[in-house]
Amino acid sequence: MHPLLTLKALLLPCACLLLLGCASPPTAVKVEQLLKTxxxxxxxPYTWPHGKPEFTVVKITLPANTALKWHTHPMPNIAYVVAGELMVETEDGLHKTTLKPGQVLPEMVNTSHRGTSGKAPVELIVFYAGTPGMPLSN
Structure with missing residues (x-):
């Protein structure tokens, strides 16, 4: 192999890597408040459970076109929608909302409700603030 060909073959990837390194500098850290309530x-209004605090974070995947059973939560919790679209309604029919990816829902305490997925599966991250031994839902 010709030495110039080898040099050219090495210079092209090096030039590409150099250009990648010269790309715009990393942006500053961005903090976006999703919820404060x-x-x-x-x-x-939320009331804080009495006793030693215990936080639980769960990932829930709900298949497309699926309704959860009616349930309640004995503690404050916040749901974050990662993917899909989730419709949440109270059992008494008085309240209904639809959440999309990136949205959060401060869930109800001791109020019967359920979530229903749309045409695509739903992925949620739910943060629970309770006490040791407290069930996440009933």
Whole structure:
């Protein structure tokens, strides 16, 4: 192999790597507040459970076109929609909302409700703030 060909073959990848390194500098850290509240999405004020705090974070994947069973939560919790579209409604039919990816929902405490997925699966991250031994839902 000709030495110039070898040199050219090495210079091209090096030039590409150099250009990649010269790309715009990393941007500053961005902080976006998604939620700050003391009440659920239907306006009920939260009360903090008594006792030693215990935080639980779960990932929930709900298949497309699926409704969860009616349930309640005994503690404050916040749901973050990672993927899909989730419709949440109260059992009494008075409240209904639809969430899309990137949105959060401060869930209700001791109010029966359920979530229903749309045409695509839903992926949620839910943050629970309770006490040791407290169930996440009933």
């Amino acid at each position: 003391g009440q659920s999405w239907i306006g009920t």
